[in-house]
């Protein structure tokens with residue numbers, strides 16, 4: 001008897017609902033929340049159904065410690081092909097000599113980069129956390145701050161731009177073993193060439209933590225760190241629109257060190273369902289449709305920035321080059337925390353963040369998710385108006401919530 005397997009046969013409609021209605025209800029509730037509110041969190045996006053299918057596949061069952069052709073488990077011959085495809089697609093997409101697609105998250109990728117290049121106690125120069133550095137850039141609550149001697153550079157409090165003179169001066173006096181460029185809230189392109197010059201002058205490695213802009217890089221809408229950085233760390237789930245996960249890109253000479261830093265040094269078995277989903281996302285990101293998407297993400301962010309500025313909010317650096325922008329709601333009479341609460345009540349989901357002026361918190365917004373939904377400049381202008389209405393008057397929240405519901409109803413993230 002020939003058994004023909006199909007994915008439809010494996011996952012019949014409502015398989016979870018019939019077995020575990022309690023959990024199914026939660027999944028549906030989250031889909032409903034994502035579909036009826038505006039996802040303005042700069043780090044979020046909507047993966048395609050194809051990516052979700054790979055995530056929910058039998059590859060989730062497979063143990064695969066090691067690398068294709070050199071695993072510590074049997075039965076890896078098929079998942080090996082998936083990982084090889086993911087690696088080849090990542091290399092082609094970013095023009096990198098080597099790619100490691102096993103990192104479980106962006107933070108794991110950064111940990112692996114440090115493990116590949118540094119020893120505990122080494123000095124590392126990175127953007128300070130009060131200026132937009134990530135937890136892995138030296139937070140005392142994170143392994144990075146505990147195991148390395150981090151020195152923080154910042155942005156100019158007036159312009160909001162990276163102070164490259166300060167980076168150079170700190171590099172000269174502190175002689176770091178590595179310099180990290182990358183941020184969770186910097187709205188402008190990073191000058192990777194300038195960082196490379198500083199790193200070369202002081203004999204430091206350059207690590208680009210491109211978790212946020214890597215999707216724009218894939219779509220040709222932002223400069224690539226690959227030609228400049230010794231190691232590029234990234235996430236696959238932000239603008240890049242893949243599954244939650246991380247990856248590393250580097251030249252051939254660091255390939256082996258990077259691979260060993262991921263497995264066996266910092267991770268165990270690779271998550272093959274996620275790696276397959278990364279391959280699917282890299283395939284999508286190589287299409288002209290994704291190039292158009294990445295450029296639209298930036299256009300949308302610029303229109304949103306202009307709209308919010310016209311409503312009286314202070315936009316850091318005066319605008320954006322990327323998918324994200326940060327704003328100070330103070331001119332509308334609310335602090336960032338209150339603003340986030342009012343916006344959430346009105347159906348607009350976003351984060352607070354550091355602002356160029358030390359000790360002032362602002363709001364961080366991104367356009368990756370709403371652009372995936374198909375929204376364009378008209379919708380961004382409307383969102384800016386609704387945003388300000390919700391902030392000015394707490395009582396406007398209910399009316400804005402209805403308008404958000406109407407807007408999102410016209411742009412379902414997963415049309416049926």
Ligand SMILES: *Cc1c(COP(=O)(O)O)cnc(C)c1O
Nearest residue numbers: 105106107134183184209211212
């Ligand atoms: C998002 C991000 C990370 C971490 O990604 P996780 O997947 O949440 O671990 C690291 N660095 C930067 C700059 C980021 O923006």
